[in-house]
Amino acid sequence: MTKAGRFPWHIVVFVLPGFFIYTLFSAWPLLDTLILSFFDQNDTGARWFSGLDNYRLVLLDPDLSAGFWNALWNNFKFFLVHVLVQNPIGLMLAALLSLKDLRGARSYRTLIFMPTLLSVVIIGFIWQLILSPLWGVSETLLEAIGMANYFDAWLGKESSALLTLALISVWQFVGIPMMLIYASLLAIPEELLDAAYVDGASPLRIFWQIKLPLILPTLGLVTILTFIGNFNAFDLIYAVKGALAGPNFSTDILGSFFYRTFFGFQSSLGSPTLGSTVASLMFLVILAGVMVYFWLVQRRLHRYQL
Amino acid sequence: MKAQMTKTALALLAALGTQAVNAGQLTIESWRVDDKDLWEQEVIPAFNKANPGIEVSFSPTAPTEYNASLNTRLAGGTAGDLITCRPFDVSLELYNKGHLADIKDLESMSNFSDVAKGAWQTDDGSASYCMPMASVIHGYFYNTEIFEELGLDVPETEADFFAVMDKIKAESKYTPLALGTNDGWETHQIVYTGIGPNYWKGEEGRKALISGDAKMTDANFVAPLAQMAKLGDYLSRGYEAQTYGDSQNLFALGRAAIYPAGSWDIAHFNTNADFKLGAFKPPVPASGDQCYISDHTDIGLGINPKSENRADAEVFLSWLASKEFAELYTNKVTGFFSLSDHQISIDDPVAAEMIGWRQQCESTIRLNAQVLNRGRDDLETTFWNAGQGVINGTMTAEDAAAKVQSILDK
Amino acid sequence: MSTKTKKKVNTALVHTVLLFYTVIALFPIILILINAFKSRKGIFRDPLALPTEKTFSTVGFEKVFAKSDFVLFFGNSMIVTLVSLFFILLFGAMLAWALSEYKFKGRQLLTVFMAIGIMVPIRLGTVSILELMVSLDLVNTLTALILVYIAQGLPLAIFILSEYMAQIPDELKEAARCDDVSEYSIFFHIILPLTKPAIATVAVFTMIPIWNDLWFPLILAPGEETRTLTLGVQQFIGQYTTDWNSVLASLSLAVLPVLVLYLIFSRQLIRGLTSGAVK
Numbered sequence: 001m002t003k004a005g006r007f008p009w010h011i012v013v014f015v016l017p018g019f020f021i022y023t024l025f026s027a028w029p030l031l032d033t034l035i036l037s038f039f040d041q042n043d044t045g046a047r048w049f050s051g052l053d054n055y056r057l058v059l060l061d062p063d064l065s066a067g068f069w070n071a072l073w074n075n076f077k078f079f080l081v082h083v084l085v086q087n088p089i090g091l092m093l094a095a096l097l098s099l100k101d102l103r104g105a106r107s108y109r110t111l112i113f114m115p116t117l118l119s120v121v122i123i124g125f126i127w128q129l130i131l132s133p134l135w136g137v138s139e140t141l142l143e144a145i146g147m148a149n150y151f152d153a154w155l156g157k158e159s160s161a162l163l164t165l166a167l168i169s170v171w172q173f174v175g176i177p178m179m180l181i182y183a184s185l186l187a188i189p190e191e192l193l194d195a196a197y198v199d200g201a202s203p204l205r206i207f208w209q210i211k212l213p214l215i216l217p218t219l220g221l222v223t224i225l226t227f228i229g230n231f232n233a234f235d236l237i238y239a240v241k242g243a244l245a246g247p248n249f250s251t252d253i254l255g256s257f258f259y260r261t262f263f264g265f266q267s268s269l270g271s272p273t274l275g276s277t278v279a280s281l282m283f284l285v286i287l288a289g290v291m292v293y294f295w296l297v298q299r300r301l302h303r304y305q306l
Numbered sequence: 307m308k309a310q311m312t313k314t315a316l317a318l319l320a321a322l323g324t325q326a327v328n329a330g331q332l333t334i335e336s337w338r339v340d341d342k343d344l345w346e347q348e349v350i351p352a353f354n355k356a357n358p359g360i361e362v363s364f365s366p367t368a369p370t371e372y373n374a375s376l377n378t379r380l381a382g383g384t385a386g387d388l389i390t391c392r393p394f395d396v397s398l399e400l401y402n403k404g405h406l407a408d409i410k411d412l413e414s415m416s417n418f419s420d421v422a423k424g425a426w427q428t429d430d431g432s433a434s435y436c437m438p439m440a441s442v443i444h445g446y447f448y449n450t451e452i453f454e455e456l457g458l459d460v461p462e463t464e465a466d467f468f469a470v471m472d473k474i475k476a477e478s479k480y481t482p483l484a485l486g487t488n489d490g491w492e493t494h495q496i497v498y499t500g501i502g503p504n505y506w507k508g509e510e511g512r513k514a515l516i517s518g519d520a521k522m523t524d525a526n527f528v529a530p531l532a533q534m535a536k537l538g539d540y541l542s543r544g545y546e547a548q549t550y551g552d553s554q555n556l557f558a559l560g561r562a563a564i565y566p567a568g569s570w571d572i573a574h575f576n577t578n579a580d581f582k583l584g585a586f587k588p589p590v591p592a593s594g595d596q597c598y599i600s601d602h603t604d605i606g607l608g609i610n611p612k613s614e615n616r617a618d619a620e621v622f623l624s625w626l627a628s629k630e631f632a633e634l635y636t637n638k639v640t641g642f643f644s645l646s647d648h649q650i651s652i653d654d655p656v657a658a659e660m661i662g663w664r665q666q667c668e669s670t671i672r673l674n675a676q677v678l679n680r681g682r683d684d685l686e687t688t689f690w691n692a693g694q695g696v697i698n699g700t701m702t703a704e705d706a707a708a709k710v711q712s713i714l715d716k
Numbered sequence: 717m718s719t720k721t722k723k724k725v726n727t728a729l730v731h732t733v734l735l736f737y738t739v740i741a742l743f744p745i746i747l748i749l750i751n752a753f754k755s756r757k758g759i760f761r762d763p764l765a766l767p768t769e770k771t772f773s774t775v776g777f778e779k780v781f782a783k784s785d786f787v788l789f790f791g792n793s794m795i796v797t798l799v800s801l802f803f804i805l806l807f808g809a810m811l812a813w814a815l816s817e818y819k820f821k822g823r824q825l826l827t828v829f830m831a832i833g834i835m836v837p838i839r840l841g842t843v844s845i846l847e848l849m850v851s852l853d854l855v856n857t858l859t860a861l862i863l864v865y866i867a868q869g870l871p872l873a874i875f876i877l878s879e880y881m882a883q884i885p886d887e888l889k890e891a892a893r894c895d896d897v898s899e900y901s902i903f904f905h906i907i908l909p910l911t912k913p914a915i916a917t918v919a920v921f922t923m924i925p926i927w928n929d930l931w932f933p934l935i936l937a938p939g940e941e942t943r944t945l946t947l948g949v950q951q952f953i954g955q956y957t958t959d960w961n962s963v964l965a966s967l968s969l970a971v972l973p974v975l976v977l978y979l980i981f982s983r984q985l986i987r988g989l990t991s992g993a994v995k
Contacts, residue, residue, distance in 0.1 A: 342783070368951075375934075378938075379938065381850075382849075382855045384855050384856045407931060417856030427732050549957060551958040562746060574958070578958070640760070
């Protein structure tokens with residue numbers, strides 16, 4: 001490839017700028033965070049090695065650990081809502097959009113994807129206004145279909161706040177699974193479907209028996225992307241419920257817990273070292289998810305070449 | 307092509323260079339978002355009249371985020387020159403970490419009483435780190451027009467208070483009480499510590515709790531929580547998701563009759579409500595009882611030791627101690643009562659009424675502001691969650707008190 | 717029922733479902749936009765009504781522009797997004813090319829190293845990033861944000877671009893090499909133009925999260941001068957929670973530019989999303 005004996009400077013030039021920025025501002029901070037999670041510090045900023053003390057505090061300490069486990073559990077619920085609501089809706093929309101000869105498919109696709117582009121912060125505020133009992137928009141709407149009695153302060157109740165936030169997030173991000181699944185549906189070879197049509201199979205049967213098995217890898221990808229996104233979420237909770245993730249921490253997820261641990265809240269002061277510990281634990285959770293995904297993909301799903 | 311790209315890149319990077327800090331520029335950190343206009347249109351111009359050449363900008367953060375984001379900015383070296391101080395332990399910790407300068411020797415500090423200065427001093431009084439600005443008083447506001455319409459009298463006792471709310475609820479479309487539990491803090495800082503002093507006898511109870519002679523589970527600390535447990539019936543539908551801002555709107559729009567108040571809201575309602583505002587003291591348990599009010603030394607101003615305009619910051623603080631500021635602040639930022647010793651007149655009738663309570667009742671500060679929060683990171687948050695839970699009906703008054711006591715026992 | 721009517725019914729059903737969901741997707745945005753142009757009384761009295769002559773008001777927008785530096789915030793967001801995007805694409809393409817074209821020691825390792833960034837969110841390194849920026853004296857500068865966003869965007873860019881570049885036929889490069897064209901020229905004059913479709917995809921994937929990010933602006937550059945639009949709106953609403961005119965106007969101002977850009981570029985954007993890049 002390169003002239004023998006000459007040092008391939010061009011490779012260095014191509015690699016270095018990106019490598020340098022990525023290493024300094026992403027890889028190193030991540031590694032440093034992992035290291036920092038094994039340290040403790042006092043008010044003056046002096047730090048010393050403390051082994052697994054921080055992990056013991058976050059995971060086992062009777063006072064502190066409750067917050068972490070609560071956030072982790074809430075985060076799982078948050079993820080579960082996405083898997084059970086967002087991905088099926090995305091699948092359904094994609095299946096409908098990919099129907100042959102559907103008029104206006106492009107307009108539907110464009111419009112439904114719109115919320116995904118907006119900032120989570122903006123979305124959070126918009127929904128907070130819509131659900132606001134003071135403004136009464138959702139109450140009026142429910143009234144119109146005779147369900148006014150079902151209106152409630154969903155965002156304010158311990159029992160429903162997390163679910164409501166998860167559904168807001170689903171509303172915003174349903175476009176992503178929709179697009180990814182849509183793309184893989186379009187990529188299914190025509191001949192395969194034509195053959196089925198000729199055999200007289202109904203569209204529904206074609207979907208279940210031919211299309212769905214073929215797009216399983218995409219569904220797996222969508223699920224793991226959702227997992228990473230959910231366990232890294234923060235903006236929506238912060239915009240709607242603030243860093244305290246109320247009521248009574250019922251909407252606290254790992255992202256908001258990390259923020260509070262790191263920066264503190266009200267009279268409590270933050271700790272960079274404990275914050276690092278929480279971040280490292282989040283890293284482990286995400287890593288575990290990714291490993292499960294790869295394990296399942298390797299075992300069950302054979303990625304098909306398009 | 308590549309040379310061109312590099313050039314563009316360099317030009318872009320150069321354009322992004324850090325902005326220099328101009329001399330004579332001061333930034334004030336504060337949680338008083340509602341006062342932004344007043345500072346920009348009244349206070350700062352008045353300061354500039356006396357001290358031209360110093361540019362002051364008022365840059366507030368929402369109250370619920372103030373402490374955390376201020377901490378971040380202080381640690382990151384991006385905080386403003388002047389820092390609005392919460393009273394007692396929160397600011398003491400900032401001072402101990404070197405984020406507030408000692409201003410004990412500023413000459414203008416002599417304009418304040420020891421009580422006022424006490425909120426921003428080290429325990430031994432050897433250092434003062436914030437200049438006292440104002441205190442706030444808690445009670446209830448009411449919509450005088452609704453009270454007239456329904457023929458209601460201002461309640462004196464707890465029983466009167468609930469009778470009035472029952473009547474509003476039964477006989478009108480108005481919401482009796484404009485209060486929400488979404489944000490949480492007002493259930494503690496306005497409601498619990500506002501109505502509670504009548505039960506724990508102000509300073510007496512507060513000091514007993516600090517010394518450990520009293521416990522949160524004692525009857526006189528549980529009673530106000532029990533009173534709060536009854537409030538849920540009188541709030542508007544969906545109050546669990548009602549923010550502090552929603553409550554302000556609800557009352558200002560004339561849809562609610564009573565509003566649990568911090569005096570700082572007088573200014574807000576003077577501009578946003580089109581009815582005549584009234585105020586009454588937190589009701590006492592029984593007729594003829596001595597009354598107590600939460601008269602909280604709430605707000606001070608300190609200097610960020612890393613400020614590059616220390617001299618200008620001191621000029622600003624000295625002006626803060628002047629009679630001119632005291633008069634301006636008390637009358638323009640209505641509902642904050644200047645803590646300096648100057649004799650000033652108060653124009654606003656509601657503000658005058660509230661400051662008049664100081665003569666009739668014993669004053670105290672918020673229950674856990676001093677000493678108790680120290681080393682107990684989660685006490686304030688637990689109080690908020692307790693207030694929230696009790697009003698929402700997800701926690702009993704006894705359980706809430708026990709939860710708080712368990713933190714105090716640590 | 718004949719098959720023909722059955723088919724008609726089915727098509728109608730499909731449209732009903734899609735239309736219903738489109739309404740759900742758009743309703744909140746439209747609601748904000750129409751109420752932003754109403755007076756305070758109009759907003760509260762009948763939120764679902766369009767602005768009429770009586771309720772029409774732009775007082776919210778006037779207040780927002782008077783009280784807050786939206787133009788500055790918008791400019792900051794533009795600078796941060798565009799500069800980050802430029803470097804992500806440039807450095808990303810360079811790295812992707814090196815990884816897909818040249819055989820050198822440690823190539824595998826480098827590929828894995830860069831791929832970590834796709835799976836691990838950079839947010840988890842915030843503690844160290846903040847300390848690093850403090851020590852570099854970059855806190856409260858747009859540069860800090862740009863550097864972080866470049867680091868954040870590179871892994872995915874490299875992943876997508878190198879897969880694409882691997883498919884470029886060898887003959888093209890070999891012909892050039894025979895003519896003794898330099899490796900730099902090959903990259904900039906032959907490869908880069910051929911990679912345009914993939915670059916568009918990467919641009920879409922990296923641009924949206926940068927423009928919308930709240931976390932890093934909140935932590936690294938919260939100062940008034942360096943506030944991005946997303947943070948500016950968040951803080952503005954925090955300050956004026958009770959002033960619904962201003963709140964709705966600021967939300968509209970945050971939404972509108974994105975919507976306009978989206979409607980102009982939606983075709984390219986969606987083609988990017990649905991193209992082979994993510995199989």
